Amino acid sequence: MSTPDTPAGRAVLTLAHVIGMIDMVALPLWVGALMQHHRFHPAQAGLTVTLFMLGALIASVVSARLFNRVAHRLATSGGFGLAAASFALASYWPMAPESFAAVALCHASAGFGVGTALSFTHGCIGRSANPHRMFGLVNAAMGLFALLFLGVVPGWIASEGSTFLFEIFAALMAFVALVSFVAFPKVPRADAATAHESSTQVPAAARLLIGVVICLTLTQAMVFSFMERIGIAHGFGAEKVHGVLIVMGLVNLLPGLLAAWWQRRISSVAVGAAGPMVQAALALALSNSATFWPYAVASSLFVSVVIFTHTFLFGLMNRLDSTGRAAAATPAMTMAGSCIGPALGGVVVQTAGYAGLGAVACAMALLAVALMSQVRSQMRHRATLAGAQA
Template sequence: MSGQKFRIAGAAALVIGHCAGMLDLVALPVWVGALVERFGFSPQQAGALATLFLLGAVGASIVAAPRFNGLNQKLLATLGFAIASGTFLVASTQSTFPVLAVLHLVAGLATGAALSMVHGTMGHATNPHRLFAAAGMALGLFAIILLAAIPQLLISQGGPVLFQVFGGIMAIAAVASALLFRNPVNVLQLEKTPFSRATWFTILGISVMTFNQAMVFSFVEVIGKSRGFEPGHVLAVLIALGFVNFLFPAPLAAFLQTRVSAPLITQIGPAIQAILAIIVTSATAFPIWAPAAAVFVAIQIFTHTFVFGLLAKLDPTGRAVAATPAMLMLGAALGPIVGGALGENLGFSALGVAAIVVAGASIGFFTKAKTA
């Protein structure tokens, strides 16, 4: 694929859009926590609001991705982030569940549409793998800053500040898109060409892997405390996880891009994820549990960087990578529900068993993609 060489400003707009659009994956713990503690919602209601945002993003991505090259990507990204910003700012003035439910759904739809334009445009870059890795590094730093700042702001300013921060982040992405975003040039006329079998199997493989990650990771803190580990130690592991995610997976994926086979990484990634899931859900000794928990998410980030580059090659139109929000957020929406049901009825060790089964499916899809 020839690809497009983006100037620094254009690449910066894509990276900023990636960070804003992936806000849910970064802020979900404090998001749900604030809805419970500051707004007085039950855990189920708080989870439902977050899920509505995620499902909105998935729906918008599913609709927008196949039509990617027929759209004005810059305009849709700018409008999407601007609408999400306005919606979150309105949410900061509300406190009732029905109104916040509608606002979460609208914000999700707008964010998903904008993020699909960002990821689809990344797919047209000269080196999509490296650009996605750079965006991953930025997201890791963004997560550290955000998770450090939001709890302090909630203490000093109260619940509405959560949505004010989200609105501000989306506003920055809207301005960056309006000023710096560059539409892909020389778009290939393959809009009506169906995806290859390899493309579909790769999409299924990463979607299943993302579901596995969400199913287990959503309960890392709960599992740690249920094992009798000190709450302070569990929190330290989560902080370490943030730094691990920032420092290692994306830079390592960028370094290894030309040194290892992407299809091979897609087969190894889910297997390592399953091994770590067993340790996280079963280990009773903190020195064994802590390292596995700290690197668990990094395996997903590392593998997905290779998958993004692989999909950009398999589908030069950018439609497959434009569906990245759907691949990520569908797993993020469904994983916690399934994980909660398994943990509540069969115990958290059942998550480890389920992770093996799901990882097997993911490896199977990636293997079929390799041979398709």
């Protein structure tokens, strides 16, 4: 029997994570293609991708509650199948502003399918023997995929248009739907302690961590969505900007591996507090730099900070809640930020210019640090109660 800790089970979960989190890789190309080829204005392009994220958010909220009640294999393969059909339908609409409503509706449907599939994928990762290490490794695989994707797809989009991007999405989703249907791992039956914990509320500290992840992903989606457009607007040229995307793919190979390696060497709480501040500093450099190299360095590192920080937060969350419910809500917490980010970014760009993105990123970092301070307090309180009961 394949489980999350067998080689076959790990391979399927890795594939499902990589394809399900494709927005982390494709977001700047996605928004840029909608603006350039469909001729959507920034708010429309941002809203289209936001509807994808919103669909994933709604699906994940529902799926997390059903994680221990629904067949994981069928839910995952069905979710990816719905996403494949939705993107295939989106590819048939003409590249014109008049297609906005239809393309946006297809994105919402695709997002619902991806959110369902990812919830069960992440819930199974959370029930593995070492969720922190496994989450780090699947993120390293996502970095390898990003390198391949960003090295090849921009040229295809330039020659074929944004509908070809939807065809690529559809093909990838269909492939992982088939693999999931055939070989999705089976999670071992919960023990008595975990079953009892499943009937109680998710701990307060874990709920606060959800807020931190939302802050991280909102900033990531808001700034990353317009990374390509920022470079073009500053006159760096499409070739240089696409080169930065390839370098970013190389850099993204490292954070998951480093997070897995440093699991017991660095405090998860410290990483959770420092990560948003580093992210805000990079956002300021990326959105305000008038010269190429500061923009290039900040862009190359921007996503890796989120991957590294989120891996530690994922591991900490599973220590606080071992039922898999909080892990299954990972798409909800990431998409809650991600679905707001592109639309918010579009509004900020239209009203305050690209420099406004850095200011909003700083505000989100302050909120995330405040939430991590409360997480630390809750964990100390929990440890005190445990000591008193012992």
